[in-house]
Amino acid sequence: xxVVSQHPSWVICKSGTSVKIECRxxxxxxxxxxxxxxxxxxxxxxxxxxxxxxxxxxxxxxxxDKFLINHASLxxxxxxxxxxxxxxxxxxxxxxxxxxxxxxxxxxxQYFGPGTRLTVL
Amino acid sequence: xxEVEQDPGPLSVPxxxxxxxxxxxxxxxxxxxxxxxxYSRKGPELLMYTYSSGxxxxxxxxxxxxxxxxxxxxxxxxxxxxxxxxxxxxxxxxQKVTFGIGTKLQVIP
Numbered sequence: 001x002x003v004v005s006q007h008p009s010w011v012i013c014k015s016g017t018s019v020k021i022e023c024r025x026x027x028x029x030x031x032x033x034x035x036x037x038x039x040x041x042x043x044x045x046x047x048x049x050x051x052x053x054x055x056x057x058x059x060x061x062x063x064x065d066k067f068l069i070n071h072a073s074l075x076x077x078x079x080x081x082x083x084x085x086x087x088x089x090x091x092x093x094x095x096x097x098x099x100x101x102x103x104x105x106x107x108x109x110q111y112f113g114p115g116t117r118l119t120v121l
Numbered sequence: 122x123x124e125v126e127q128d129p130g131p132l133s134v135p136x137x138x139x140x141x142x143x144x145x146x147x148x149x150x151x152x153x154x155x156x157x158x159x160y161s162r163k164g165p166e167l168l169m170y171t172y173s174s175g176x177x178x179x180x181x182x183x184x185x186x187x188x189x190x191x192x193x194x195x196x197x198x199x200x201x202x203x204x205x206x207x208x209x210x211x212x213x214x215x216q217k218v219t220f221g222i223g224t225k226l227q228v229i230p
Contacts, residue, residue, distance in 0.1 A: 004164075006164070034218070043209070043220060043221075043222040043223050044165070044209070044220055091162065093164045093165070095164075095165075097218075106172075107170070108152070108153050108213055109153060109155055109167060109170050109213065110155070110167075110211070110213075110218055111167055112157070112164040112165045112166070112167075113164050114163060114164045115162070115163060115164040117162065
């Protein structure tokens with residue numbers, strides 16, 4: 001299956017600092033990537049949809065000035081948590097949309113990265 | 122009513138049992154149906170991907186889609202302790218993907 005990488009896998013930072021998380025699709029081009037957060041024992045919560053070359057679309061309740069998303073190329077999207085606070089501590093997961101033809105069949109699915117665990121002290 | 126309904130479980134089964142996981146949905150625009158497996162503290166892993174109604178088999182896994190009933194299932198044969206994880210169904214319409222809440226499965230040795 002397709003591979004999506006995420007870096008770093010975990011990060012610990014002080015309150016007030018900014019943290020950047022990278023998401024890369026390694027073997028396909030993704031015009032659309034998604035950013036999720038997941039709290040312990042809860043389901044995925046979509047934060048924003050990242051479209052290559054245009055502004056991200058944020059879900060209701062997600063502060064766009066706090067969670068900066070950049071999708072500069074077809075294989076890379078970044079999420080920057082600005083002025084992080086302890087309540088931002090969570091598991092952040094990206095996914096990349098694979099839209100096109102794979103192995104001779106039309107496909108429209110998402111492949112997830114391994115996630116980034118952010119702890120803000 | 123949620124667009125996608127999935128029983129969160131937990132579901133406990135003995136090793137070797139056949140596991141049946143299900144989701145129902147209300148949006149007839151959903152076209153693509155996926156099942157993901159998520160281990161604790163890991164990103165979801167795509168298990169199965171289907172488009173049309175019917176069955177799709179891959180090893181011990183069978184995905185079933187019934188568009189007329191708006192019902193999808195994932196069957197796991199000869200379940201193993203390593204299958205213990207949370208299983209999420211997901212559905213796509215246009216650019217939007219909607220996930221179920223996930224069913225936590227525990228396979229007991």
